[in-house]
Amino acid sequence: MAEWMSLADAIREHVHDGDCVAMEGFTHLIPFAAGHEVIRQRRRNLTLVRMTPDLIYDQMIGAGCAARLMFSWGGNPGVGSLHRFRDAVENNWPAPLAIEERSHSDLANAYVAGAANLPFAVLRGYTGSDLPRVNDRIRTIACPFTGEVLAATPSVRPDVTVIHAQKADWKGNVLLWGILGVQKEAVLAARRVVITVEERVPQLHAPQNACILPAWVVNAVCEVPRGATPSYAHGYYERDNVFYRAWDRIARERETFVRWMEQHVLSTSDFAEYLALQQDAAVQAVYR
Amino acid sequence: MSQSYSADEMMTVAAARMLRNGAVCFVGIGLPSTAANLARLTHAPDAVLIYESGPIGAKPSVLPLSIGDGNLAETADTVVSTPEIFRYWLQGGRIDVGFLGAAQLDRYANINTTVVGSYERPKVRLPGAGGAPEISSSAKEVLIVVKQSKRTFVDKVDFVTSVGYLTGGDSRERAGLPGKGPVAVITDLCILRPDPVTRELMVATLHPGVTRDRIVASTGWPVQFSAECEETEAPRETELAVLRDLKARTAAAHGETGDGA
Numbered sequence: 001m002a003e004w005m006s007l008a009d010a011i012r013e014h015v016h017d018g019d020c021v022a023m024e025g026f027t028h029l030i031p032f033a034a035g036h037e038v039i040r041q042r043r044r045n046l047t048l049v050r051m052t053p054d055l056i057y058d059q060m061i062g063a064g065c066a067a068r069l070m071f072s073w074g075g076n077p078g079v080g081s082l083h084r085f086r087d088a089v090e091n092n093w094p095a096p097l098a099i100e101e102r103s104h105s106d107l108a109n110a111y112v113a114g115a116a117n118l119p120f121a122v123l124r125g126y127t128g129s130d131l132p133r134v135n136d137r138i139r140t141i142a143c144p145f146t147g148e149v150l151a152a153t154p155s156v157r158p159d160v161t162v163i164h165a166q167k168a169d170w171k172g173n174v175l176l177w178g179i180l181g182v183q184k185e186a187v188l189a190a191r192r193v194v195i196t197v198e199e200r201v202p203q204l205h206a207p208q209n210a211c212i213l214p215a216w217v218v219n220a221v222c223e224v225p226r227g228a229t230p231s232y233a234h235g236y237y238e239r240d241n242v243f244y245r246a247w248d249r250i251a252r253e254r255e256t257f258v259r260w261m262e263q264h265v266l267s268t269s270d271f272a273e274y275l276a277l278q279q280d281a282a283v284q285a286v287y288r
Numbered sequence: 289m290s291q292s293y294s295a296d297e298m299m300t301v302a303a304a305r306m307l308r309n310g311a312v313c314f315v316g317i318g319l320p321s322t323a324a325n326l327a328r329l330t331h332a333p334d335a336v337l338i339y340e341s342g343p344i345g346a347k348p349s350v351l352p353l354s355i356g357d358g359n360l361a362e363t364a365d366t367v368v369s370t371p372e373i374f375r376y377w378l379q380g381g382r383i384d385v386g387f388l389g390a391a392q393l394d395r396y397a398n399i400n401t402t403v404v405g406s407y408e409r410p411k412v413r414l415p416g417a418g419g420a421p422e423i424s425s426s427a428k429e430v431l432i433v434v435k436q437s438k439r440t441f442v443d444k445v446d447f448v449t450s451v452g453y454l455t456g457g458d459s460r461e462r463a464g465l466p467g468k469g470p471v472a473v474i475t476d477l478c479i480l481r482p483d484p485v486t487r488e489l490m491v492a493t494l495h496p497g498v499t500r501d502r503i504v505a506s507t508g509w510p511v512q513f514s515a516e517c518e519e520t521e522a523p524r525e526t527e528l529a530v531l532r533d534l535k536a537r538t539a540a541a542h543g544e545t546g547d548g549a
Binding site: 082125129 | 318340356371379412420422450460466
């Protein structure tokens with residue numbers, strides 16, 4: 001049953017060293033505040049799962065939280081490379097990063113299989129691609145009825161899934177809307193669930209068929225306004241495209257990245273303090 | 289001869305023209321998204337644009353910077369989850385045209401977006417597959433839009449991320465892929481189409497002012513020109529006006545650059 005708590009307490013209680021962690025959100029509702037808190041609490045040896053690692057995992061990889069990454073598209077959307085991800089893969093900095101690479105269709109199916117309590121996903125995919133050659137967990141299975149050969153890949157079953165959503169009521173029922181990505185599946189596939197929300201409201205007033213995650217599938221719910229920035233929260237704030245571009249400069253060199261991380265995440269006590277720093281023109285002039 | 293348009297504009301306009309009105313199009317971000325939206329705003333108002341993040345029938349007023357921009361959701365007929373997009377709509381066989389980009393491409397239109405160099409010790413680690421492997425296999429047809437250079441158009445791709453015609457001939461059919469494969473590759477220099485038998489990409493039309501020598505110098509394999517190779521029709525005034533207007537709106541909405549990449 002969902003328990004309202006601070007984000008720091010939720011990460012302390014539910015994200016442990018060595019865990020398999022999925023922090024989902026397809027461009028929209030990326031749980032950045034939670035990612036920062038994982039960095040702040042210096043979690044190590046995590047297996048990170050995300051379709052699009054995005055800046056959130058670039059930050060966590062660069063900060064040394066990850067030992068393994070399962071992903072399907074690792075770029076800075078609309079900008080270019082994820083430099084910290086690349087530095088880890090190409091040069092083992094700050095630590096070697098084992099990668100398990102799949103396609104979007106595969107990972108989406110693998111979350112569905114995880115949510116459905118199935119051991120593997122079946123899809124029509126990968127034929128002719130070199131990906132199965134470098135990932136021995138992409139295998140094939142023959143249809144028992146027709147003999148058709150299909151791709152089979154292990155389902156995703158995170159120890160903990162973390163997402164950001166728009167609203168939760170006092171009981172901890174969570175509502176999200178707009179681009180939903182794989183969040184519902186990622187939540188239902190996980191053993192433990194932490195959700196940050198824009199606001200806590202008395203009632204959700206959601207239409208029927210809305211995407212609601214009932215309180216009883218959630219472990220911790222935390223009120224973190226602007227907790228998805230620099231990604232966006234539909235109905236609350238827009239994507240900070242300027243930051244996505246600035247990140248390219250911040251993350252390109254190790255030195256700049258380390259300084260930014262120290263100043264913005266490790267030396268701040270929570271996301272509100274980070275946001276205040278983002279508003280400080282004198283601090284930001286150095287990075288933009 | 290001086291031109292009143294850039295090579296990039298020629299590429300985008302030529303790519304947009306390939307999308308027929310009413311087609312259901314699975315759109316990649318960047319150049320494909322620019323071309324698909326130009327088509328929608330010119331000759332193909334009823335083209336249905338589907339993005340992998342979930343919007344179906346998106347009609348963005350500005351080009352999205354990311355594949356999941358809010359504007360795509362707000363202007364869509366419906367927004368579904370990402371698993372639904374890939375399972376019901378793409379794998380379900382409802383996509384007429386997959387519109388893709390590429391980092392590297394070979395003569396059989398096989399695409400690499402994974403690594404330059406070896407997979408284990410990459411020289412350059414590229415973003416990876418995204419939705420492309422299943423788009424290239426399941427969409428009924430594929431269009432590829434990419435800038436042409438020796439670095440991009442290579443004799444052998446370092447990694448096959450998404451398939452074109454594999455090793456040519458009937459190898460794609462024999463592999464049992466549901467879709468027909470790439471029907472055209474649109475670049476800043478020319479349009480290439482697969483030979484009906486060998487499936488090797490042949491230059492079908494040259495953009496105005498581009499010489500055969502320039503194409504040969506920009507291709508990593510001994511590229512062939514089809515017998516009926518002609519000149520691509522130059523961008524029309526209206527096409528350019530709509531494209532420039534779209535880019536200007538995008539630049540104003542996103543800040544300093546308007547590439548919508």
